[in-house]
Amino acid sequence: xxxYIVKADLLGKTFPGAKRNEPNVVFENVNFRxxxxxxxxxxxxxxxxxxxxxxxxxxxxxxxxxCVFTDGKLIDGPGLDRxxxxxxxxxxxxxxxxxxxxLAVKAKWPEWSDAEVHExxxxxxEMASLTQALDLKPHALSGGMRQRVGIARAFALETDVxxxxxxxxxxxxxxxxxxxxxxxxxxxxxxxxxxxxxxxxDEAILLSDRIFLMTNGPQARIAEAVVIDIPRPRDRGxxxxxxxxxDIRNHIxxxxxxxxxxxxxxxxxxxLSEVQTENEELVYPPDVNPIADARKSRxxxxxxx
Amino acid sequence: MTTRNLHAGLLxxxxxxxxxxxxxxxxxSASHTAAATKLSSNQIETLEQxxxxxxxxxxxATEGLTFPxxxxxxxxGLSREEIDAAGGIQSFGFTTGGAAEEAETGFPxxxxxWREAKEQIFDPFYDRGPNDKGIGIQLQYSLARxxxxxxxxxxxxxxxxxxxxxxxxxxxxxxxxxxxLKPISPLAWxxxxxxxxxxxxxxxxxxxxxxxxxxxxxxxxxxxxNVKGDWLNIAKTLEMSKLKTAFRVILPAAAPxxxxxxxxxxxxxxxxxxxxxxxxxxxGVGYFVWNEWNGLNLASMIFAIVIIGLVGLILDLxxxxxxxxxxxxx
Ligand SMILES: Nc1ncnc2c1ncn2[C@@H]1O[C@H](COP(=O)(O)OP(=O)(O)OP(=O)(O)O)[C@@H](O)[C@H]1O
Ligand SMILES: [Mg+2]
Numbered sequence: 001x002x003x004y005i006v007k008a009d010l011l012g013k014t015f016p017g018a019k020r021n022e023p024n025v026v027f028e029n030v031n032f033r034x035x036x037x038x039x040x041x042x043x044x045x046x047x048x049x050x051x052x053x054x055x056x057x058x059x060x061x062x063x064x065x066x067c068v069f070t071d072g073k074l075i076d077g078p079g080l081d082r083x084x085x086x087x088x089x090x091x092x093x094x095x096x097x098x099x100x101x102x103l104a105v106k107a108k109w110p111e112w113s114d115a116e117v118h119e120x121x122x123x124x125x126e127m128a129s130l131t132q133a134l135d136l137k138p139h140a141l142s143g144g145m146r147q148r149v150g151i152a153r154a155f156a157l158e159t160d161v162x163x164x165x166x167x168x169x170x171x172x173x174x175x176x177x178x179x180x181x182x183x184x185x186x187x188x189x190x191x192x193x194x195x196x197x198x199x200x201x202d203e204a205i206l207l208s209d210r211i212f213l214m215t216n217g218p219q220a221r222i223a224e225a226v227v228i229d230i231p232r233p234r235d236r237g238x239x240x241x242x243x244x245x246x247d248i249r250n251h252i253x254x255x256x257x258x259x260x261x262x263x264x265x266x267x268x269x270x271x272l273s274e275v276q277t278e279n280e281e282l283v284y285p286p287d288v289n290p291i292a293d294a295r296k297s298r299x300x301x302x303x304x305x
Numbered sequence: 306m307t308t309r310n311l312h313a314g315l316l317x318x319x320x321x322x323x324x325x326x327x328x329x330x331x332x333x334s335a336s337h338t339a340a341a342t343k344l345s346s347n348q349i350e351t352l353e354q355x356x357x358x359x360x361x362x363x364x365x366a367t368e369g370l371t372f373p374x375x376x377x378x379x380x381x382g383l384s385r386e387e388i389d390a391a392g393g394i395q396s397f398g399f400t401t402g403g404a405a406e407e408a409e410t411g412f413p414x415x416x417x418x419w420r421e422a423k424e425q426i427f428d429p430f431y432d433r434g435p436n437d438k439g440i441g442i443q444l445q446y447s448l449a450r451x452x453x454x455x456x457x458x459x460x461x462x463x464x465x466x467x468x469x470x471x472x473x474x475x476x477x478x479x480x481x482x483x484x485x486l487k488p489i490s491p492l493a494w495x496x497x498x499x500x501x502x503x504x505x506x507x508x509x510x511x512x513x514x515x516x517x518x519x520x521x522x523x524x525x526x527x528x529x530x531n532v533k534g535d536w537l538n539i540a541k542t543l544e545m546s547k548l549k550t551a552f553r554v555i556l557p558a559a560a561p562x563x564x565x566x567x568x569x570x571x572x573x574x575x576x577x578x579x580x581x582x583x584x585x586x587x588x589g590v591g592y593f594v595w596n597e598w599n600g601l602n603l604a605s606m607i608f609a610i611v612i613i614g615l616v617g618l619i620l621d622l623x624x625x626x627x628x629x630x631x632x633x634x635x
Contacts, residue, residue, distance in 0.1 A: 060538055078541040090535040094557045094633035103553065107543035139634035 005160060005193050006034035006057065009282060010066035013052050026052055027220040028065065031282045032212065036160070039187060039194045041204040042222075043252065044214025045260060050197045051087070054165050057195060058084045070161055080108050083154035085164040089146040091138040097149045098134040101125055104153045124156040125149070127186050144175035148182060155186050164196040168203070177236055180206060188233065201252050205230070206239055212285065213255045216264040222285040223263050226252060229289065244291030251290035325415045332414035342366045344375075355379035365394075374399050413604040421604035422611075435588075436596060440612055443593040447582065448616070450506070450589070451574045454513025458570065462518045463563065466525025467551065470559070476526065483522065491516035491577045495584060505585045509578065516577045517570035524566025528559030560631035568624040575617045590616075 012028035026049040034040055042050050055061035057068055059078035068075045070082060078084075091100045101121040106112070112120070125134060128148040138146055147167060154162055167183075168176045180203060187194060187207075198204050204211045211226040230242050239245060344352075344366055352362050357379040364385060365375055378394065388394055413421075429441030469476045491512045498508035532555050540550040582591025590613055597606035 058542060060541060078538075078544065080542075080544050082542070084538075084542050086535060086538065088535070090539055092536060092539065092554065092557070093635045094631075104539075104543055107545055107549075137633070 003036050004033040005036045005071055006032075006195065007069045008032050008053075008057070008066065009068070011053065011056065011063050011068065012065035013049060013056070013061075014064040025219050026217055027214075029283070030066070030221055031284050032222055032225070033284065034161075034193055034195060036193055037191045038209045039196070039207055040210050040212060040225075041196045041198050041208045042212040042214065043198060043201065043204055043256065044212075044220065045216050045256070048214045048217040048220040050214065051165055054084075054163050054195065054197055057161075058082060058163050060084075080157060081159055082161045082163055083157040083159040085150050085154045085162070085167045087165040087167075087169060089138070089143075089150045091146055091149055091153075093138050096135045096137055097130055097141065097145075098122070098125065100138070100149055101153045101156050105156055108157050121152075121156055124152040124186075127155070127189070128152040128182055142175075144171055144179055147171065148179060151179070151183065151186070155190065155192075158190070160193055162192050162194045162196075164194065166197050166199065169199070176200075176203070180236065183207065184234070201249060201256075202240075204252070205245065205248055206234055206236060210287070211252065213252065213260070215260050220264065223255070223259070224288045225285045227287050227289045229291065244294065247290045247294040251288070251293075329415050332412050342369055342371055344372060348372050348375075352376065352379050356382065358384070361385040368394075370394070370399060413607060417604045418607050421602075422608045425605070425608055438588060438593075440590070440593065440609060443588060443590045443609075444612070444616060447578050447589040447591065450509050451513055451571070451578050451620075454510045455517050455567075455571055455574055457510070457514045458517040458521060459567070461514075462521035462566075463525050466522045466563070467529050467555070469522070469526040470529025471551075471555070476530070483519065487519045487523075491573075492580055492584065495581060505587060509581045509585055509589075512581045513574045513578060517574045520569040520573065521563070521566040524569070525559065525563045528562030528566075529555055531562075532558040557631070557633075561628060561633070564624065564628040564631055568621060568628060571620050571624055572617065575613075575620055579613060 009031055011030040013026045014028075015024045015026060017024040030053065042053070044050055052061060056063050057075065059075050059082070075082075091097075092103070095103060098118075098121055101124060102117050105117045105121050109117070109120075122134075125131065128151055130145065130148055130152060133141055133145055133149075138149070141149065147170075151164075151167065154164070168179055171179065184207065194207075196207070205228055208228050211228065212222045213224050213226060214220050215223050226248065228248060230239060230245065230248075234242075344362065349359070349362055352375055353359060355376070357375070361384065362375065365378065370378070378388070378397070378399070381388075381397070383391075388397065391397075425440045429439045429444075431437075431439040432442060465479075469479055494515050495508060495512055498511040499505065502508050502511060536554050536558055537550070540554045545553065578589070579591035579594065582589035582593075583595045586592050586595075590609060594606055594609045594613070597603070597609060
């Protein structure tokens with residue numbers, strides 16, 4: 001049995017609604033597990049509660065029901081065992097790129113000397129190709145560079161778990177591609193467990209081991225986990241020619257366009273009998289492998305022909 | 306940009322010259338009109354009853370002799386020709402509306418102020434007894450009071466502002482007092498301070514303290530309360546202690562707002578010290594202005610007013626410079 005480093009059990013979040021007695025149940029009964037070293041992305045329509053889930057994992061928000069664990073410990077607040085890349089870079093504007101990273105390093109290892117802190121921060125800034133921009137303040141950096149400082153800061157903490165909320169949301173396609181490459185490089189070197197939110201299907205396929213697909217809110221949930229077993233290392237230009245790439249892509253697009261709405265609100269739309277259950281209450285989203293499924297159905301059509 | 310600055314500078318200079326010119330013209334031509342005394346019809350009647358001819362009265366009046374003087378001349382019982390033959394009214398001990406008297410009561414011209422300024426600037430620290438000290442000494446006292454009160458206010462306002470800004474509970478608890486105390490004129494505290502402290506020096510420092518504490522307190526609380534949630538989240542995910550968060554994140558984030566509060570405070574303090582010193586007396590620029598007015602040394606008074614403006618400007622520039630050091634662009 002694999003070691004689950006992150007576990008979310010029966011997670012639910014309810015906000016007071018616009019009208020009295022009509023609370024806004026953003027999501028409920030959300031269960032998932034992340035394996036150590038796994039790269040998982042989460043896709044879903046705007047407002048389905050992705051950021052809320054990530055913030056709960058970060059310890060910056062509390063669930064209305066259920067709980068989350070890292071490494072078997074209950075999460076009851078933010079901690080240095082999880083690093084966060086925030087949606088809009090979130091750098092401290094009065095500190096240079098280097099100081100932004102070393103502030104985090106110093107917080108994690110207070111006993112280190114200044115030289116050690118500096119060296120460590122430098123290593124990760126180099127990894128993010130920011131050697132030219134060490135002494136620049138965030139306002140003097142381009143959007144892509146700011147994002148990379150944020151990523152360098154998160155990776156420099158060398159936590160087992162990395163949480164990223166649409167880290168490339170505000171970037172143009174070219175910059176985005178370059179930073180994706182950077183991210184793949186750093187992740188390959190460090191093999192951290194990553195939970196990332198994105199709206200970009202191709203980005204998700206390129207980066208992920210599994211992709212969580214969320215139904216529309218309210219009462220959203222993770223409907224399924226798409227397994228991406230395209231071999232690594234993956235290359236941005238090459239991956240679209242991989243067999244099955246479009247099977248995956250079509251499956252996800254189909255989900256986002258049609259099924260996310262059809263399944264919305266219907267808790268336990270997936271029959272209990274079809275999914276493995278650890279205990280009766282926890283229904284984990286079923287793993288779906290569109291490539292294997294496509295192959296199977298192709299074989300079936302061949303046989304019937 | 307630089308050409309605009311140049312143009313603005315030239316325009317400023319032109320305005321200054323125009324202002325000085327108007328001032329000069331008004332004050333120098335005033336000395337002619339002031340020389341002619343305006344007599345009321347009652348006064349003329351009185352003089353005529355004493356036997357002075359109307360033509361003589363008009364002639365004396367244009368020379369600038371005042372009614373009491375004319376009254377005395379009329380009392381002599383001599384005609385204008387007889388007086389002129391005896392060597393003019395000066396020989397009887399009367400001074401016509403001359404320059405000597407004019408310099409003391411009339412509004413000084415720019416040149417007179419400049420002469421006064423030169424004297425003061427070349428010897429700013431002279432000390433000739435309690436009511437006659439140089440402008441330098443006066444400024445020393447005033448600045449010492451302002452800076453003491455201001456620094457005291459910082460030590461109270463900044464920590465208290467942090468408390469209010471960081472805790473909604475304390476904010477709600479303290480806010481009513483701030484709202485009531487803030488609009489009270491600082492000078493209203495002066496009698497209270499004088500009664501309680503019984504030392505005019507410390508009382509003036511207290512007045513400065515009380516007037517500079519509010520802008521700093523309010524700005525600090527506002528700056529601290531409005532630190533971006535994103536930045537606080539960084540501190541949280543880094544497990545920073547409350548104290549560390551305060552110094553590493555909140556203080557630098559709120560510093561521009563806090564320093565803006567300080568800048569407002571020092572401006573108000575400099576306004577208030579002049580008024581406070583006028584009331585308290587002794588020494589200081591405020592008292593100096595009041596004292597020169599009482600002694601009718603108007604040129605010296607105007608010079609002191611200009612100096613007050615310049616020192617206020619320097620204080621503001623100093624804090625503006627400090628503000629630049631902590632400002633950041635987002
Ligand atoms: N502080 C709040 N008070 C009330 N409702 C909230 C609050 N924060 C979030 N919500 C609700 O929770 C829902 C989910 O918000 P969340 O930010 O998690 O969405 P998301 O999936 O990240 O969307 P997006 O893709 O647009 O970022 C939204 O419908 C929103 O109305
Ligand atoms: Mg979001």
